[in-house]
Amino acid sequence: MGVAGRAADADGLRCKCHAPRFDGFIDSLGIARNTLTDRLRRLENAGLLQRRPYQSEPVRHEYLPTDKGRDFFGVLAAINAWGDRWLTDDDGIPVVMHHTACDHDTQAKVVCSSCGEPLHHQDVAVRTGPGYPARLLDSPDVQARFATGGPPERVANA
Secondary structure, X not given: OHHHHOHXXXXXXXXXXXXXXXXXXXXXXXXXXXXXXXXXXXXXXXOOEEEEEEEEOOEEEEEEEOHHHHHOHHHHHHHHHHHHHHOOEOOEOXXXXXXXXXXXXXXXXXXXXXXXXXXXXXXXOOOOOOOOOHHHOOOHHHHHXXXXXXXXXXXXXX
C-alpha cells in the first residue's frame, strides 16, 4: 500500500472531512508543520488528496479527498475496528464511528460482496487475477502460493 499504509498518513485522511485546511490539521493532529507538509504531499502524490486554493492573499490551500481517497475510507474503518479490538486500554475505544443514515454507532465489518457473510481468512482462497504480472506466473514461488485455487483447508483454532 506504500504511502497510504503508514499510520501517520492515515491520520491525515481520517481527519480530512472535519478540518480539510492546513491549520485545522495542525490543531487536530498536534504535529510539526514540516511533518504535516510532508504527509499531505505524500497523500497528494499518491492520488488520495487534492490540494485546492481557498485564499489568494496569502495563498492557502485545503486538502480534499479524491475518489481514490474516499474509497480508502473502508480500509481506515477496518484498521480502526482492529485497533478497537486489540489495542484499546481500560479507558475504552478512543474514536466512535456513528452511522448517520441509521443513527447507530458502528464498526467496520468485512463481508463477502456476493452473499454478505463475514469474511475470515480461513474461508478465503486466492488465485491470480487477469492483472497479475505474466512474467511472474512461471515462478515456483508464485505457483506454490496460488497452488490450491479451490476452497481452503480448515485450520484448527485459526
